[in-house]
Amino acid sequence: xxxxxxxxxxxxxxxxxxxxxxxxxxxxxxxxxxxxxxxxxxxxxxxxxxxxxxxxxxxxxxxxxxxxxxxxxxxxxxxxxxxxxxxxxxxxxxxxxxxxxxxxxxxxxxxxxxxxxxxxxxxxxxxxxxxxxxxxxxxxxxxxxxxxxxxxxxxxxxxxxxxxxxxxxxxxxxxxxxxxxxxxxxxxxxxxxxxxxxxxxxxxxxxxxxxxxxxxxxxxxxxxxxxxxxxxxxxxxxxxxxxxxxxxxxxxxxxxxxxxxxxxxxxxxxxxxxxxxxxxxxxxxxxxxxxxxxxxxxxxxxxxxxxxxxxxxxxxxxxxxxxxxxxxxxxxxxxxxxxxxxxxxxxxxxxxxxxxxxxxxxxxxxxxxxxxxxxxxxxxxxxxxxxxxxxxxxxxxxxxxxxxxxxxxxxxxxxxxxxxxxxxxxxxxxxxxxxxxxxxxxx
Numbered sequence: 461x462x463x464x465x466x467x468x469x470x471x472x473x474x475x476x477x478x479x480x481x482x483x484x485x486x487x488x489x490x491x492x493x494x495x496x497x498x499x500x501x502x503x504x505x506x507x508x509x510x511x512x513x514x515x516x517x518x519x520x521x522x523x524x525x526x527x528x529x530x531x532x533x534x535x536x537x538x539x540x541x542x543x544x545x546x547x548x549x550x551x552x553x554x555x556x557x558x559x560x561x562x563x564x565x566x567x568x569x570x571x572x573x574x575x576x577x578x579x580x581x582x583x584x585x586x587x588x589x590x591x592x593x594x595x596x597x598x599x600x601x602x603x604x605x606x607x608x609x610x611x612x613x614x615x616x617x618x619x620x621x622x623x624x625x626x627x628x629x630x631x632x633x634x635x636x637x638x639x640x641x642x643x644x645x646x647x648x649x650x651x652x653x654x655x656x657x658x659x660x661x662x663x664x665x666x667x668x669x670x671x672x673x674x675x676x677x678x679x680x681x682x683x684x685x686x687x688x689x690x691x692x693x694x695x696x697x698x699x700x701x702x703x704x705x706x707x708x709x710x711x712x713x714x715x716x717x718x719x720x721x722x723x724x725x726x727x728x729x730x731x732x733x734x735x736x737x738x739x740x741x742x743x744x745x746x747x748x749x750x751x752x753x754x755x756x757x758x759x760x761x762x763x764x765x766x767x768x769x770x771x772x773x774x775x776x777x778x779x780x781x782x783x784x785x786x787x788x789x790x791x792x793x794x795x796x797x798x799x800x801x802x803x804x805x806x807x808x809x810x811x812x813x814x815x816x817x818x819x820x821x822x823x824x825x826x827x828x829x830x831x832x833x834x835x836x837x838x839x840x841x842x843x844x845x846x847x848x849x850x851x852x853x854x855x856x857x858x859x860x861x862x863x864x865x866x867x868x869x870x871x872x873x874x875x876x877x878x879x880x881x882x883x884x885x886x887x888x889x890x891x892x893x894x895x896x897x898x899x900x901x902x903x
Contacts, residue, residue: 492879504879512744528785537780557736575605575713576606578752584769597675598633603711604684636684649689676709708734710724732755747783795881817892819837
């Protein structure tokens, strides 16, 4: 396809770059493979965009979508009406997230919507309780929370913020517990976790605890480079938030449905948040859908409220879309039936071993990190200085990997891997082989 034939602006790229270098045009997919317009088939190690956990051939989800389109293709979930599928899904999600302390669902159209909803509900929770000065949010540098103004405001990466500032006031970031790059030059994950947790408490106290509404974090940071905190970090955060009356929002848009090897990222760290954002894998990417899950004390505050501060003045045209709800119900059933969290854990061990072998082989590989089937290589031109590999070299590597049969995602100097949760040992070997070829192409 010629560059001029692409008549839309793509997300996350300069429009001029698209004109100069046309994107690969994907025309079909089967199993864990995608096929471009030239007939070139590749293993999708991106998993769509962290979301096609069951691959591209999950017939039960397709059937559920088709059947729902025949019966009720759409109806609103605004006051006075609801659809049977949205009601059924709310109960299914209540069961799915019960161990995480979640009671209710607020349906959205995707991850950015789910984060926006959580931020709004967090502020409203404090207003209901009479704490009307609690409006501030704290988050992690390197964290990613979507692209709405609220989500962009709590994002911890300047490239998602700079061009749109000024953003939402009252949003502050602290250092993330990233062992490879942190302001303390600390290599011990447990020590680093403690230092970052102390930063959180210091920031809460500096801002004034009575002004802070919530702390939001990904249990495993995804787009920021697949940063896996020490297992003590999120429990410490929970304790600090409780101490100061601050809500804990878990952004589980990526981690909520088994990608880490646990059914939720919060559960991985034995922590119950107050609000939990989900999307992506909830419908296997087959339909735009999401849900903000609401924990016990937030539910209690809202449902026992007797004035207008409890009115939820927020929602979307497609909240609880019946086709999306049907897709989500089928997805949850398939994830559970096939125990894909366990498969993500097992295949993740194999993937990590393969990536570590590449690190031993190539000086370009500065760091390997991840858990389950969300892993990353951080590439450098020099291990001692940790100078990031140049953009042109990253493009060369990605193209070489693609030509050797695997699609990967690159972000700055990081190669991100998030294949479908249905991959097997053969697929993992193919990913490592293609990455080997790509790294070899760098010289």
